[in-house]
Amino acid sequence: MIGQNPKADLLHYLQDAREALLWKLDGLCEYDARRPLTPTGTNLLGLVKHVAGVELGYFGDTFGRQYFDEEPPPWWYTQDAELNADMWATADESREQIVGLYQQAWEHSNATIETLSLDAIGHVPWWPEERQEVTLHHVLVRVTAETHRHAGHADIVRELIDGSAGELKGKDNMPPGDQAWWERYRRRLERVAHEAGNS
Template sequence: MIRSVPYTGSEKDSLYVALDRHRDVVLWKLDGLGDEALRRPATPSGTNLLGLVKHLATVEYGWFCTPFGRESEPFWFDTETEDMTVGPDESTADILAFYARARVAADRAVHETGLDETGTAWDGRVVSMRWVLIHMIEETARHAGHVDIVRELIDGATGDHREISRE
Protein backbone atom coordinates (compact mmCIF):
# COMPACT_ATOMS: atom_id res chain seq x y z
CA MET A 1 0.00 0.00 0.00
CA ILE A 2 1.15 3.53 -0.68
CA ARG A 3 1.15 6.18 1.99
CA SER A 4 -0.93 9.32 1.88
CA VAL A 5 0.71 12.71 2.06
CA PRO A 6 0.76 13.67 5.75
CA TYR A 7 -1.90 16.23 6.62
CA THR A 8 0.33 17.88 9.20
CA GLY A 9 3.79 16.71 8.19
CA SER A 10 6.86 18.80 7.56
CA GLU A 11 7.29 20.40 4.15
CA LYS A 12 10.10 18.02 3.21
CA ASP A 13 8.20 14.91 4.33
CA SER A 14 5.09 16.06 2.47
CA LEU A 15 7.01 16.70 -0.74
CA TYR A 16 8.88 13.40 -0.48
CA VAL A 17 5.74 11.32 0.13
CA ALA A 18 3.94 13.10 -2.72
CA LEU A 19 6.79 12.08 -5.04
CA ASP A 20 7.06 8.55 -3.70
CA ARG A 21 3.33 7.93 -4.20
CA HIS A 22 3.66 8.64 -7.92
CA ARG A 23 6.81 6.52 -8.18
CA ASP A 24 4.90 3.61 -6.65
CA VAL A 25 1.98 4.10 -9.04
CA VAL A 26 4.33 3.86 -12.03
CA LEU A 27 5.53 0.45 -10.83
CA TRP A 28 2.04 -0.71 -9.83
CA LYS A 29 0.77 -0.06 -13.35
CA LEU A 30 3.30 -2.59 -14.69
CA ASP A 31 2.01 -5.42 -12.48
CA GLY A 32 0.84 -8.49 -14.35
CA LEU A 33 2.20 -7.52 -17.75
CA GLY A 34 4.68 -9.60 -19.70
CA ASP A 35 7.77 -8.35 -21.46
CA GLU A 36 6.07 -7.93 -24.84
CA ALA A 37 3.33 -5.72 -23.38
CA LEU A 38 5.82 -3.63 -21.40
CA ARG A 39 7.75 -2.91 -24.61
CA ARG A 40 4.78 -2.43 -26.92
CA PRO A 41 4.74 1.05 -28.49
CA ALA A 42 1.43 2.72 -27.69
CA THR A 43 1.89 6.00 -29.56
CA PRO A 44 3.24 7.01 -32.96
CA SER A 45 6.41 8.27 -31.22
CA GLY A 46 6.99 4.80 -29.73
CA THR A 47 6.13 5.49 -26.08
CA ASN A 48 6.05 2.28 -24.08
CA LEU A 49 5.92 1.41 -20.40
CA LEU A 50 9.54 0.31 -19.96
CA GLY A 51 10.79 3.38 -21.82
CA LEU A 52 8.90 5.62 -19.41
CA VAL A 53 10.44 3.81 -16.43
CA LYS A 54 13.92 4.12 -17.97
CA HIS A 55 13.36 7.85 -18.46
CA LEU A 56 12.19 8.30 -14.86
CA ALA A 57 15.31 6.52 -13.58
CA THR A 58 17.49 8.80 -15.69
CA VAL A 59 15.87 11.98 -14.39
CA GLU A 60 16.02 10.76 -10.77
CA TYR A 61 19.80 10.62 -11.10
CA GLY A 62 19.92 13.77 -13.20
CA TRP A 63 17.99 15.97 -10.79
CA PHE A 64 18.62 14.55 -7.33
CA CYS A 65 22.20 13.32 -7.61
CA THR A 66 24.21 15.19 -10.22
CA PRO A 67 23.31 18.78 -9.17
CA PHE A 68 24.18 18.05 -5.54
CA GLY A 69 27.47 16.28 -6.25
CA ARG A 70 26.01 12.87 -5.45
CA GLU A 71 27.21 9.68 -7.01
CA SER A 72 25.37 8.48 -10.08
CA GLU A 73 25.89 5.31 -12.03
CA PRO A 74 27.32 5.47 -15.54
CA PHE A 75 24.63 5.29 -18.20
CA TRP A 76 24.98 2.72 -20.97
CA PHE A 77 22.87 4.81 -23.34
CA ASP A 78 22.77 8.33 -24.76
CA THR A 79 20.59 10.28 -22.30
CA GLU A 80 19.67 12.81 -24.97
CA THR A 81 18.27 10.33 -27.49
CA GLU A 82 17.78 6.94 -25.82
CA ASP A 83 16.43 7.51 -22.32
CA MET A 84 12.84 6.71 -23.35
CA THR A 85 13.66 3.79 -25.60
CA VAL A 86 14.43 0.23 -24.60
CA GLY A 87 16.75 -1.81 -26.77
CA PRO A 88 16.47 -5.56 -27.31
CA ASP A 89 19.55 -6.07 -25.12
CA GLU A 90 17.91 -4.26 -22.17
CA SER A 91 15.83 -6.64 -20.09
CA THR A 92 12.75 -5.74 -18.09
CA ALA A 93 14.62 -6.77 -14.94
CA ASP A 94 17.53 -4.48 -15.88
CA ILE A 95 15.26 -1.45 -16.38
CA LEU A 96 13.34 -2.08 -13.15
CA ALA A 97 16.60 -2.53 -11.24
CA PHE A 98 17.93 0.71 -12.78
CA TYR A 99 14.84 2.56 -11.52
CA ALA A 100 15.17 0.96 -8.08
CA ARG A 101 18.83 2.03 -7.82
CA ALA A 102 17.99 5.54 -9.00
CA ARG A 103 15.27 5.82 -6.36
CA VAL A 104 17.63 4.69 -3.60
CA ALA A 105 20.28 7.19 -4.70
CA ALA A 106 17.71 9.98 -4.99
CA ASP A 107 16.19 9.13 -1.60
CA ARG A 108 19.62 9.35 0.00
CA ALA A 109 20.17 12.78 -1.60
CA VAL A 110 16.75 14.01 -0.43
CA HIS A 111 17.23 12.80 3.13
CA GLU A 112 20.77 14.18 3.44
CA THR A 113 20.21 17.54 1.73
CA GLY A 114 18.31 20.49 3.20
CA LEU A 115 15.43 21.98 1.22
CA ASP A 116 17.29 25.27 0.81
CA GLU A 117 20.62 23.72 -0.19
CA THR A 118 21.48 24.40 -3.80
CA GLY A 119 23.23 22.60 -6.61
CA THR A 120 23.91 23.22 -10.27
CA ALA A 121 21.66 21.54 -12.81
CA TRP A 122 22.84 20.07 -16.12
CA ASP A 123 21.98 23.33 -17.88
CA GLY A 124 23.86 25.59 -15.43
CA ARG A 125 20.86 26.76 -13.40
CA VAL A 126 21.24 26.88 -9.63
CA VAL A 127 18.43 24.84 -8.08
CA SER A 128 17.38 24.15 -4.51
CA MET A 129 16.40 20.71 -3.24
CA ARG A 130 12.90 22.15 -2.70
CA TRP A 131 12.68 23.09 -6.38
CA VAL A 132 13.98 19.66 -7.45
CA LEU A 133 11.40 17.87 -5.28
CA ILE A 134 8.60 19.97 -6.76
CA HIS A 135 9.92 19.47 -10.29
CA MET A 136 10.21 15.71 -9.81
CA ILE A 137 6.67 15.50 -8.41
CA GLU A 138 5.51 17.19 -11.61
CA GLU A 139 7.71 15.02 -13.83
CA THR A 140 6.77 11.74 -12.17
CA ALA A 141 3.05 12.56 -11.97
CA ARG A 142 3.05 13.52 -15.65
CA HIS A 143 4.65 10.26 -16.65
CA ALA A 144 2.51 8.26 -14.23
CA GLY A 145 -0.42 9.62 -16.23
CA HIS A 146 1.21 8.45 -19.44
CA VAL A 147 1.79 5.03 -17.86
CA ASP A 148 -1.87 4.91 -16.84
CA ILE A 149 -3.04 5.64 -20.38
CA VAL A 150 -0.61 3.17 -21.98
CA ARG A 151 -1.72 0.47 -19.55
CA GLU A 152 -5.36 1.11 -20.40
CA LEU A 153 -4.55 0.83 -24.10
CA ILE A 154 -2.83 -2.52 -23.48
CA ASP A 155 -5.49 -4.33 -21.45
CA GLY A 156 -8.15 -1.88 -20.29
CA ALA A 157 -6.83 -1.69 -16.69
CA THR A 158 -7.53 1.65 -15.06
CA GLY A 159 -7.05 3.28 -11.68
CA ASP A 160 -4.75 5.88 -10.27
CA HIS A 161 -3.51 4.40 -6.98
CA ARG A 162 -3.53 1.25 -4.95
CA GLU A 163 -5.40 1.39 -1.67
CA ILE A 164 -3.91 4.15 0.49
CA SER A 165 -2.56 3.41 3.94
CA ARG A 166 -3.68 5.96 6.54
CA GLU A 167 -0.46 5.71 8.58
Protein backbone atom coordinates (compact mmCIF):
# COMPACT_ATOMS: atom_id res chain seq x y z
CA MET A 1 0.00 0.00 0.00
CA ILE A 2 1.31 3.45 -0.95
CA GLY A 3 2.23 5.59 2.06
CA GLN A 4 3.25 2.85 4.49
CA ASN A 5 6.91 2.46 3.49
CA PRO A 6 8.85 5.46 2.12
CA LYS A 7 11.49 3.33 0.39
CA ALA A 8 8.84 1.15 -1.27
CA ASP A 9 6.90 4.27 -2.33
CA LEU A 10 9.95 5.78 -4.02
CA LEU A 11 10.82 2.50 -5.73
CA HIS A 12 7.20 2.16 -6.95
CA TYR A 13 7.34 5.55 -8.69
CA LEU A 14 10.80 4.84 -10.09
CA GLN A 15 9.55 1.55 -11.55
CA ASP A 16 6.55 3.29 -13.12
CA ALA A 17 8.92 5.66 -14.93
CA ARG A 18 11.21 2.82 -16.02
CA GLU A 19 8.32 0.90 -17.56
CA ALA A 20 6.86 3.99 -19.21
CA LEU A 21 10.20 4.72 -20.85
CA LEU A 22 10.59 1.20 -22.24
CA TRP A 23 6.98 1.08 -23.42
CA LYS A 24 7.73 3.94 -25.79
CA LEU A 25 9.90 1.56 -27.84
CA ASP A 26 7.11 -0.98 -28.39
CA GLY A 27 6.26 -1.64 -31.99
CA LEU A 28 8.91 0.61 -33.52
CA CYS A 29 11.36 -0.33 -36.24
CA GLU A 30 15.08 0.17 -35.60
CA TYR A 31 15.15 3.45 -37.47
CA ASP A 32 12.30 5.01 -35.48
CA ALA A 33 13.74 3.76 -32.17
CA ARG A 34 17.00 5.59 -32.92
CA ARG A 35 16.12 8.58 -35.08
CA PRO A 36 16.79 12.06 -33.62
CA LEU A 37 13.67 14.17 -33.46
CA THR A 38 14.88 17.35 -31.80
CA PRO A 39 17.66 19.81 -32.71
CA THR A 40 19.74 18.29 -29.88
CA GLY A 41 19.31 14.74 -31.18
CA THR A 42 16.87 13.35 -28.59
CA ASN A 43 15.91 9.79 -29.54
CA LEU A 44 14.15 6.96 -27.74
CA LEU A 45 16.87 4.32 -27.56
CA GLY A 46 19.38 6.96 -26.50
CA LEU A 47 17.14 7.96 -23.60
CA VAL A 48 17.05 4.35 -22.43
CA LYS A 49 20.84 4.03 -22.73
CA HIS A 50 21.35 7.28 -20.82
CA VAL A 51 19.07 6.31 -17.94
CA ALA A 52 20.72 2.88 -17.69
CA GLY A 53 24.01 4.70 -17.16
CA VAL A 54 22.42 7.07 -14.65
CA GLU A 55 21.17 4.18 -12.55
CA LEU A 56 24.42 2.24 -12.69
CA GLY A 57 26.37 5.33 -11.70
CA TYR A 58 24.16 6.62 -8.90
CA PHE A 59 23.14 3.30 -7.35
CA GLY A 60 26.42 1.57 -8.18
CA ASP A 61 29.54 3.73 -8.13
CA THR A 62 28.10 6.12 -5.55
CA PHE A 63 27.71 3.31 -3.01
CA GLY A 64 30.82 1.32 -3.94
CA ARG A 65 28.79 -1.26 -5.89
CA GLN A 66 30.32 -1.08 -9.36
CA TYR A 67 28.44 -2.94 -12.07
CA PHE A 68 31.22 -3.54 -14.59
CA ASP A 69 33.72 -6.22 -13.54
CA GLU A 70 36.25 -5.18 -16.16
CA GLU A 71 36.54 -2.08 -18.34
CA PRO A 72 33.27 -0.17 -18.74
CA PRO A 73 32.00 0.39 -22.29
CA PRO A 74 33.51 3.28 -24.27
CA TRP A 75 30.41 5.45 -23.79
CA TRP A 76 30.65 5.21 -20.00
CA TYR A 77 31.21 8.41 -18.04
CA THR A 78 34.97 8.72 -18.25
CA GLN A 79 37.19 11.58 -19.31
CA ASP A 80 37.94 9.76 -22.57
CA ALA A 81 34.29 9.19 -23.53
CA GLU A 82 32.92 10.99 -26.55
CA LEU A 83 30.56 13.84 -25.62
CA ASN A 84 26.95 12.64 -25.45
CA ALA A 85 27.99 9.06 -26.22
CA ASP A 86 25.42 7.84 -23.69
CA MET A 87 22.57 9.60 -25.52
CA TRP A 88 22.46 7.43 -28.65
CA ALA A 89 23.04 3.84 -29.68
CA THR A 90 25.66 2.98 -32.27
CA ALA A 91 24.75 0.72 -35.20
CA ASP A 92 26.65 -2.08 -33.42
CA GLU A 93 24.58 -1.73 -30.23
CA SER A 94 21.32 -3.61 -30.62
CA ARG A 95 18.06 -2.55 -29.08
CA GLU A 96 18.09 -5.83 -27.14
CA GLN A 97 21.52 -4.97 -25.68
CA ILE A 98 20.45 -1.50 -24.56
CA VAL A 99 17.11 -2.64 -23.13
CA GLY A 100 18.83 -5.61 -21.47
CA LEU A 101 21.42 -3.33 -19.90
CA TYR A 102 18.66 -1.09 -18.57
CA GLN A 103 16.79 -4.02 -17.06
CA GLN A 104 20.01 -5.31 -15.49
CA ALA A 105 20.57 -1.81 -14.13
CA TRP A 106 17.15 -2.02 -12.44
CA GLU A 107 18.15 -5.24 -10.73
CA HIS A 108 21.49 -3.78 -9.64
CA SER A 109 19.81 -0.59 -8.40
CA ASN A 110 17.03 -2.48 -6.63
CA ALA A 111 19.62 -4.58 -4.79
CA THR A 112 21.32 -1.40 -3.58
CA ILE A 113 17.99 0.08 -2.51
CA GLU A 114 16.89 -3.08 -0.71
CA THR A 115 20.27 -3.60 0.99
CA LEU A 116 20.90 -0.08 2.29
CA SER A 117 18.88 2.18 4.55
CA LEU A 118 17.60 5.48 3.18
CA ASP A 119 20.12 7.34 5.35
CA ALA A 120 23.08 5.28 4.07
CA ILE A 121 25.92 7.54 2.90
CA GLY A 122 27.46 7.38 -0.55
CA HIS A 123 29.83 9.57 -2.55
CA VAL A 124 29.11 10.73 -6.11
CA PRO A 125 32.58 10.60 -7.70
CA TRP A 126 31.79 12.94 -10.61
CA TRP A 127 30.43 15.75 -8.40
CA PRO A 128 32.61 18.51 -6.88
CA GLU A 129 34.38 17.16 -3.79
CA GLU A 130 32.52 19.42 -1.35
CA ARG A 131 29.15 18.06 -2.57
CA GLN A 132 29.98 14.39 -3.12
CA GLU A 133 28.45 13.02 0.07
CA VAL A 134 24.79 11.99 -0.39
CA THR A 135 22.24 9.68 1.18
CA LEU A 136 20.47 6.84 -0.58
CA HIS A 137 17.26 8.82 -0.05
CA HIS A 138 18.67 11.78 -1.96
CA VAL A 139 19.87 9.55 -4.81
CA LEU A 140 16.56 7.68 -5.00
CA VAL A 141 14.59 10.92 -5.26
CA ARG A 142 17.04 12.33 -7.81
CA VAL A 143 17.04 9.28 -10.08
CA THR A 144 13.25 8.94 -9.87
CA ALA A 145 12.86 12.58 -10.91
CA GLU A 146 15.37 12.21 -13.75
CA THR A 147 13.74 9.03 -15.03
CA HIS A 148 10.30 10.65 -15.04
CA ARG A 149 11.77 13.65 -16.87
CA HIS A 150 13.20 11.43 -19.58
CA ALA A 151 9.98 9.39 -19.76
CA GLY A 152 8.29 12.72 -20.54
CA HIS A 153 10.82 13.35 -23.29
CA ALA A 154 10.02 9.88 -24.63
CA ASP A 155 6.29 10.70 -24.61
CA ILE A 156 6.88 13.64 -26.93
CA VAL A 157 9.36 11.83 -29.20
CA ARG A 158 7.03 8.84 -29.63
CA GLU A 159 4.10 11.13 -30.41
CA LEU A 160 6.20 12.84 -33.09
CA ILE A 161 7.01 9.44 -34.63
CA ASP A 162 3.54 7.94 -34.97
CA GLY A 163 1.06 9.87 -32.85
CA SER A 164 1.10 7.33 -29.99
CA ALA A 165 0.52 8.94 -26.61
CA GLY A 166 -0.14 7.90 -23.04
CA GLU A 167 1.57 7.08 -19.77
CA LEU A 168 1.70 3.28 -19.53
CA LYS A 169 0.51 0.26 -21.46
CA GLY A 170 -3.12 -0.26 -20.51
CA LYS A 171 -3.22 3.11 -18.71
CA ASP A 172 -2.94 5.79 -21.34
CA ASN A 173 -4.37 8.59 -19.11
CA MET A 174 -5.55 10.47 -22.22
CA PRO A 175 -8.99 12.09 -22.65
CA PRO A 176 -11.24 9.96 -24.86
CA GLY A 177 -11.31 11.12 -28.47
CA ASP A 178 -10.73 9.79 -31.95
CA GLN A 179 -8.27 11.24 -34.46
CA ALA A 180 -10.85 13.75 -35.73
CA TRP A 181 -11.45 15.00 -32.18
CA TRP A 182 -7.71 15.50 -31.61
CA GLU A 183 -7.34 17.34 -34.91
CA ARG A 184 -10.15 19.73 -33.96
CA TYR A 185 -8.61 20.20 -30.53
CA ARG A 186 -5.20 20.99 -32.00
CA ARG A 187 -6.69 23.46 -34.52
CA ARG A 188 -8.50 25.18 -31.66
CA LEU A 189 -5.26 25.57 -29.69
CA GLU A 190 -3.50 26.89 -32.79
CA ARG A 191 -6.26 29.45 -33.29
CA VAL A 192 -6.07 30.58 -29.66
CA ALA A 193 -2.28 30.89 -29.91
CA HIS A 194 -2.63 33.13 -32.99
CA GLU A 195 -5.26 35.25 -31.24
CA ALA A 196 -3.07 35.67 -28.18
CA GLY A 197 -0.03 36.42 -30.36
CA ASN A 198 -1.89 39.14 -32.27
CA SER A 199 -3.41 40.88 -29.26
